[in-house]
Amino acid sequence: MSQDPKTNKRKLTPFLAHEMLYDYVTGHLDAERRVAIEEFIKTDRESQNLIDAIKRGIAYSQSLREIQLSAAALAELEQAENLVSISKRLARWSSWPDSLRWSIIAVAISACTAGIMVLIPWKSIPLFSPGALRDENTVEIARIDAKRGNQNDANLVGGAQADLADESEADSNATGDQSGDEEFAEESSGQVRVPPAGQPEPLKVSPPSTPPPIAVAVAKPSSGTAPVIPKPVTAVAVPTPATATQPTAAARGRGFVYRAFMTLSDLETAAPKITQQVKELGAEKAGEVELGWKRGTGRYYHFTMPEANEQKLLEALRAYGPVRISKDPHPRQMPEGEVRFILWIESGA
Amino acid sequence: MKQAEQLRVRDIGLFFLLGLMDERTALTAAGRVIAQLKAQYGDSFQSVPPVVLIRSCRASWKAFRRTVPRNQPVEIPQAAWVLPSSPREIDITAWGRYQKDASDDDVMALLFSHVLGFSDTDLAEGFQTSVGTIRYRLGKGVRQLGLVVRGGSAT
Numbered sequence: 001m002s003q004d005p006k007t008n009k010r011k012l013t014p015f016l017a018h019e020m021l022y023d024y025v026t027g028h029l030d031a032e033r034r035v036a037i038e039e040f041i042k043t044d045r046e047s048q049n050l051i052d053a054i055k056r057g058i059a060y061s062q063s064l065r066e067i068q069l070s071a072a073a074l075a076e077l078e079q080a081e082n083l084v085s086i087s088k089r090l091a092r093w094s095s096w097p098d099s100l101r102w103s104i105i106a107v108a109i110s111a112c113t114a115g116i117m118v119l120i121p122w123k124s125i126p127l128f129s130p131g132a133l134r135d136e137n138t139v140e141i142a143r144i145d146a147k148r149g150n151q152n153d154a155n156l157v158g159g160a161q162a163d164l165a166d167e168s169e170a171d172s173n174a175t176g177d178q179s180g181d182e183e184f185a186e187e188s189s190g191q192v193r194v195p196p197a198g199q200p201e202p203l204k205v206s207p208p209s210t211p212p213p214i215a216v217a218v219a220k221p222s223s224g225t226a227p228v229i230p231k232p233v234t235a236v237a238v239p240t241p242a243t244a245t246q247p248t249a250a251a252r253g254r255g256f257v258y259r260a261f262m263t264l265s266d267l268e269t270a271a272p273k274i275t276q277q278v279k280e281l282g283a284e285k286a287g288e289v290e291l292g293w294k295r296g297t298g299r300y301y302h303f304t305m306p307e308a309n310e311q312k313l314l315e316a317l318r319a320y321g322p323v324r325i326s327k328d329p330h331p332r333q334m335p336e337g338e339v340r341f342i343l344w345i346e347s348g349a
Numbered sequence: 350m351k352q353a354e355q356l357r358v359r360d361i362g363l364f365f366l367l368g369l370m371d372e373r374t375a376l377t378a379a380g381r382v383i384a385q386l387k388a389q390y391g392d393s394f395q396s397v398p399p400v401v402l403i404r405s406c407r408a409s410w411k412a413f414r415r416t417v418p419r420n421q422p423v424e425i426p427q428a429a430w431v432l433p434s435s436p437r438e439i440d441i442t443a444w445g446r447y448q449k450d451a452s453d454d455d456v457m458a459l460l461f462s463h464v465l466g467f468s469d470t471d472l473a474e475g476f477q478t479s480v481g482t483i484r485y486r487l488g489k490g491v492r493q494l495g496l497v498v499r500g501g502s503a504t
């Protein structure tokens with residue numbers, strides 16, 4: 001810019017003025033520059049031509065905005081995709097088919113549920129531990145692993161084990177004398193049943209609150225801290241009380257069985273009569289062994305009957321001789337109004 | 350397709366058609382930019398920032414510009430666009446003459462600013478230069494374009 005001596009103002013050179021014409025046309029000059037340019041344009045023909053050219057150029061370029069793409073070209077561009085955009089589009093969860101999405105959700109939920117079931121230590125939760133289902137009448141003496149179980153089967157004593165033996169199962173398997181012998185041996189004598197090798201059985205005894213009438217398992221406590229497998233003890237036969245023991249309140253709600261024992265001198269004569277009377281009182285055999293099944297010198301009765309006829313049965317039996325009877329806990333619970341009896345009549349003086 | 354997305358596609362297509370003046374090359378270059386932006390922005394393609402759009406178009410322009418020789422006769426795309434017939438007819442050959450002689454940056458700046466309507470600030474950022482440089486290019490561009498169309502029937 002040169003200085004005007006009259007007005008003391010700077011004067012625009014043609015070069016600067018031409019370079020500022022675009023800003024002048026588009027309104028980007030400040031007021032002072034705008035005035036200077038306007039004054040310069042008045043005297044400069046080339047600037048006037050350039051301003052016209054700039055205005056024509058702007059108007060022409062803005063008219064190009066009205067050009068539209070053809071439908072074919074627009075469609076072609078709208079479809080434009082590359083591998084990345086295709087993969088991203090396919091990877092969008094919302095664009096997947098509903099059936100596939102729900103299937104994946106179902107599989108994921110199943111896998112999560114299975115994982116939770118596997119990972120949760122159920123055995124360490126008291127509610128779900130194996131002992132949680134044991135009734136309160138059961139006392140665990142010791143735990144014996146499977147390998148040692150066979151060796152320690154001899155330690156199982158008393159009628160406790162016999163109590164848990166399923167009479168019905170024994171009956172159902174009783175296709176010959178041998179099965180009946182086993183059942184009777186367990187139910188009437190209270191002797192230890194020694195299972196064959198390789199068939200470990202659980203070690204459980206009946207609760208102390210309802211003492212088993214036949215045998216008691218005794219485990220001598222060890223002075224050491226290490227767990228000690230109970231020493232073998234001799235099975236001790238305990239005379240059953242003459243009268244039925246009153247079950248505890250806890251046991252009342254559980255299954256039980258009446259065990260009766262008689263010794264009759266004229267068994268051969270009395271047995272058919274007893275069988276007949278028992279049947280008349282509504283007794284039904286509890287297994288496949290018939291009522292009054294003969295075993296050696298005795299007779300075996302395993303039956304269920306209405307509870308109302310219980311006293312009648314005892315009176316009928318006492319007519320033949322003394323009856324020893326006990327009421328023992330039993331894992332199988334009878335229906336309301338029904339009782340289970342196991343009667344053994346021995347022939348003797 | 351949403352209207353905003355359609356307008357964005359139209360802008361990109363028009364930029365390359367006017368810039369390269371070769372229908373097939375222009376559609377290929379525009380398609381590549383659109384695909385790239387779709388991959389980057391997905392459903393929000395229509396809201397691509399102007400600076401990103403300018404940079405993508407500029408990069409694609411430079412890649413495809415080499416395949417269109419400058420000394421070839423000006424070919425006016427016919428199938429790809431629809432020229433307005435009213436209220437006035439556009440003499441597209443004037444643009445072809447200007448585009449053939451102008452520098453790439455001037456043509457791109459002119460297209461982005463006066464045809465597609467981007468701001469000078471966005472252009473400066475997209476071209477990675479100053480606003481003053483952009484305004485200088487725009488001034489030179491419209492002046493040349495005005496001189497080309499002088500006396501013609503374009504405006």
